[in-house]
Amino acid sequence: MKFVDETSIHVQAGKGGNGCLSFRREKFIAKGGPDGGDGGDGGSVYLEGDVNLNTLVDYRFQRGFQAQNGQGGGSRNCTGRAGEDLILKVPVGTTVIDEDTEEVLGDITEPEQRLMVAHGGYHGLGNTRFKSSTNRAPRQTSPGKEGEARRLRLELKVLADVGLVGLPNAGKSTFIRAVSAATPKVADYPFTTLVPNLGVVQPHKYRSFVIADVPGLVEGAAEGAGLGIRFLKHLTRTRLLLHLVDMVPPDASDPADNVSIIEDELDRFSPTLWSRERWLVLNKVDLLPEEEREQRCNAVIHDLDWPGPVYRVSALSGDGTKQLCHDILEHLENCWDEERNNPDAAERELAMQRQMQEEARAQIESLRRRKKQNDDDEDDDDFDDDDYDVEVIYSP
Missing domain, CATH: 3.40.50.300 (P-loop containing nucleotide triphosphate hydrolases)
Incomplete structure (x- = not known):
């Protein structure tokens, strides 16, 4: 097994799904009103400690990782599916550093400990959210937010007494x-x-x-x-x-x-x-x-x-x-x-x-x-x- 004790990766959280612009359309129902649903949240990126790993070699060649985007909202007030979180396994003893700010985001010191390193984008809002007593047929929606992106430096320090x-x-x-x-x-x-x-x-x-x-x-x-x-x-x-x-x-x-x-x-x-x-x-x-x-x-x-x-x-x-x-x-x-x-x-x-x-x-x-x-x-x-x-x- 190859021993790599330091590497850099780029993580991208998922984008939130866009809100839906839709109006209720049913026979014999006039002016059904807005029914556009919200989008789903984008997936976040986590690092998780794994006792079965003792090197960062898995991140030597693949450097970019992206979580799943959230789906857009649908009609009939259907909310889009949230993007799946991305969980990256790292050895216990890994220190996570933001390369752009040199901020230490955290230490993975326990098995199965999770650290969020990139937050998924917030979902967009469907036009149902903008309905009010003075705006009965809103055509406003909001797009999903972009997910957080980070360049990370992973440093492994063996856990020894x-x-x-x-x-x-x-x-x-x-x-x-x-x-x-x-x-x-x-x-x-x-x-x-x-x-x-x-x-x-x-x-x-x-x-x-x-x-x-x-x-x-x-x-x-x-x-x-x-x-x-x-x-x-x-x-x-x-x-x-x-x-x-x-x-x-x-x-x-x-x-x-x-x-x-x-x-x-x-x-x-x-x-x-x-x-x-x-x-x-x-x-x-x-x-x-x-x-x-x-x-x-x-x-x-x-x-x-x-x-x-x-x-x-x-x-x-x-x-x-x-x-x-x-x-x-x-x-x-x-x-x-x-x-x-x-x-x-x-x-x-x-x-x-x-x-x-x-x-x-x-x-x-x-x-x-x-x-x-x-x-x-x-x-x-x-x-x-x-x-x-x-x-x-x-x-x-």
Whole structure:
């Protein structure tokens, strides 16, 4: 399946049916009076969340959609049939933006949630509506109104509770394989993940959370280097970030410096996302000499002065991952309980997510403009709706 996380479409609601101009004509009934009926309302356009979709690829090639027009009114006060509404299925997690005004029309965050994006035209009135004591034979009617038309930008942000960040080859894909049934590509040579991967982690029966692995960031990502910044918007709905760092990097770089690189890129991309709670995960500790393991891990923690929890794991062997997942679940359940019991906390969380999404949208739009100014001759760039493969797998 191809992964498309952003696309633009044009929607047109149906036109309302015209009112009818008609007079009653029956044998032996003189001056029967007006009997023109109203037209029908035009159909509206809705977006509806569908849990069976995880990509916007259906809207990559077909970009225009129109709801049905309403029928005109008829004689004998017959009202025209209303146009059928058009319902477009989109993945849960889709944000809908008016391209002309940049107004966020809404978020599809629940299955079967509907959002009206174009209102159908109002029906026209038949001449019966204009009858009065002084106008017994009106010849006035009104036409149906045009339906609303909009150019929309659809942005998909995966719905995950936990997001993984780090440099390429920090072991994020191996980690998500170790804790869930997701199977992103891993190998014993350097390469980077190209698309987000989702996995459902179930530390205990009937208790689980969703984790997202996005392409690794590189230094200069905030200026458009690499692929990672394109997918950072998928982390704006997460409650917790795990920062994975390779304790034995192949280029012999300092793990503390590598952590600082990603922290700087997160801060430049979205200060609100950077302020999100983050846990540091020292990965591949099994590759360290046993007599140096504790000393080198403590040195990284000391150099960073990390404010949050720190875990030492080996994603390949699974050492330390079970305790980490248990602690993540406990943390998330505490957050969920607080939101259920405190409406103010739920509102603050929603406001923070909206702020992160606005910052991410502004940053990506700025990079698009900069890219276009720097090279108007190129037809393609890192932010086109290219095809990518994605797989979402749930644990058995």
